[in-house]
């Protein structure tokens with residue numbers, strides 16, 4: 484084996500490539516997504532939910548459990564690279580490594596260095612002489628690893644969910660939720676507060692956390708998850724103001740509470756290549772336990788006056804899917820009202836994903852934004868999990884293939900007249916047969 488081959492094998496093992504649609508990261512839980520654009524690339528800094536380890540009987544089984552952080556990156560918001568673990572609780576001297584409480588993080592860039600902020604529970608005997616949650620910083624000269632944790636948490640921050648803003652004049656601010664929503668200036672070293680914390684107010688009553696602040700067209704947006712009433716779950720809301728530490732005026736909802744009752748919804752909002760995106764989370768891969776969450780992305784739009792248009796969560800998410808990839812139809816853009824359903828492939832392993840079930844004539848699933856390139860594509864294959872029936876494959880409104888399903892397996896059919904470029908794809912049932920499709924792919 485040559486050294487080059489060994490290096491390639493090691494690189495492929497340590498950097499996982501994952502594909503998009505919602506949720507965007509598969510094979511592990513990801514929550515509390517902070518997305519940042521560094522060097523023209525999108526980086527994602529989420530929390531890393533895990534089920535409580537069986538050998539830790541003292542940990543609550545019904546609560547958040549997080550021991551480390553990964554970072555992911557993407558050029559196109561479709562293919563995500565997992566750069567692996569960037570920080571573990573054992574590496575940080577001031578935190579209680581038995582607490583598994585590495586909650587929502589953020590990362591900021593200033594003067595050639597990257598600052599990774601994260602909340603955790605302090606050691607009972609720590610130098611801080613405090614209990615509860617504080618915020619630490621780890622520093623690196625690159626965004627995807629090499630983070631060295633500072634030996635003490637930031638003095639003056641008692642709370643969770645740090646979020647940073649670097650204003651146009653280079654001044655950095657940090658926000659968090661502790662006793663209410665708080666904000667302060669950061670010193671140029673990005674490691675210490677440069678002002679007393681300011682209590683940010685004028686928000687509606689109810690529990691709030693996870694602040695995310697950004698600036699657009701000279702306006703400051705203070706956005707946050709909010710539970711309006713006892714017994715409800717977190718929506719996403721926002722306020723606007725003319726300066727980084729307020730005052731802010733409450734404007735309304737960005738996203739409704741989850742219809743399936745995931746209690747938390749933590750988010751970030753970021754501009755990339757001229758479009759704005761909302762990163763948020765939902766318990767897609769853990770339908771029975773909402774503390775094991777997964778990151779999603781959807782587009783977010785603004786009105787002329789700068790106010791935010793409400794976002795409807797989708798499964799299709801964002802980005803363009805190549806026709807030659809496995810196209811997961813179950814992350815659909817549109818589903819017929821009758822005769823179509825999305826089910827888990829394996830209810831004992833939710834990470835196996837979903838399947839599309841069509842069981843009536845004209846039932847359909849539509850998946851938008853597929854790139855057929857300059858084509859030269861000659862066939863389409865459907866990974867059929869079950870069933871018998873006839874499927875029509877359409878690009879926009881034109882039938883380009885007919886697939887006869889007699890049994891489970893990979894069924895291939897010739898295609899004709901596929902248009903070039905990006906189009907909407909749909910699969911339609913041509914008879915009453917029930918067919919379960921995992922994905923389809925063009926060759």
Ligand code: FUB
Pocket residue numbers: 514515530547586587643644692693747748749
């Ligand atoms: O992930 C743990 C906590 O749940 C976060 O810090 C909150 O924002 C909520 O998402």
